[in-house]
Amino acid sequence: MTRTLALLTLFALASSAQALKLTVWDPELQLKVGYGETSGSRMTVQLVKDYSGPVKVVFSREEDEKARGLYPSLQSSYPGTLRAGQLTLEVGNTTVTLTRFLSSLKLTLTPQPAGQVFSLPGLRNVTDKTPDRPEGGR
Numbered sequence: 001m002t003r004t005l006a007l008l009t010l011f012a013l014a015s016s017a018q019a020l021k022l023t024v025w026d027p028e029l030q031l032k033v034g035y036g037e038t039s040g041s042r043m044t045v046q047l048v049k050d051y052s053g054p055v056k057v058v059f060s061r062e063e064d065e066k067a068r069g070l071y072p073s074l075q076s077s078y079p080g081t082l083r084a085g086q087l088t089l090e091v092g093n094t095t096v097t098l099t100r101f102l103s104s105l106k107l108t109l110t111p112q113p114a115g116q117v118f119s120l121p122g123l124r125n126v127t128d129k130t131p132d133r134p135e136g137g138r
Contacts, residue, residue: 019037019038019039019062020037020038020043020059020060020061020065020070020071020074020105020107021035021036021037021038021059021060021061022034022035022036022037022043022045022057022058022059023035023036023057023058023060024047024055024056024057024058024080024082024087025055025056025057025058026051026053026054026055026056027053027054027055027056029056031051033047033048033051033055033082034046034047034048034055034082034087038107041106041107041108042107042108042109042110043102043107043108043109043110044110044111044112045087045098045109045110045111045112046111046112047082047085047087047111048082048085049084049085051082052082052083052084053081053082053083054079054080054081055079055080055081055082055087056077056078056079056080057077057078057079057080057087057089058076058077059071059074059075059076059077059078060076061074071105073104073105074105078090078091081095085111089101
């Protein structure tokens with residue numbers, strides 16, 4: 001019984017370690033305007049609310065997710081639009097909301113509201129100083 005419980009716990013921890021990630025960029029891939037990550041069957045997503053316009057939605061899977069065949073229909077990126085915190089993706093010839101898109105992957109969207117302190121992985125805080133550049137560097 002103890003061995004079975006230990007195996008079940010290990011399996012639960014291993015399966016929850018897998019994380020499908022979503023990054024939302026402006027069309028030139030210069031500005032990150034959203035980020036999301038799965039935990040179990042939920043994807044928690046933060047989106048910049050004051051951005052309005054076209055975006056590129058990039059998904060990344062772990063190697064073992066690919067090997068296990070998870071999300072087989074998922075492409076690595078989709079064009080989309082972000083307006084007032086609402087993300088839509090262009091899939092084939094149709095436009096779908098992120099909620100509907102994720103439900104096709106058997107995932108539930110959990111929006112995370114941007115509070116006064118909003119940070120996305122990879123972005124500098126406004127209090128961070130710009131690193132000094134050598135003369136002539138751009």
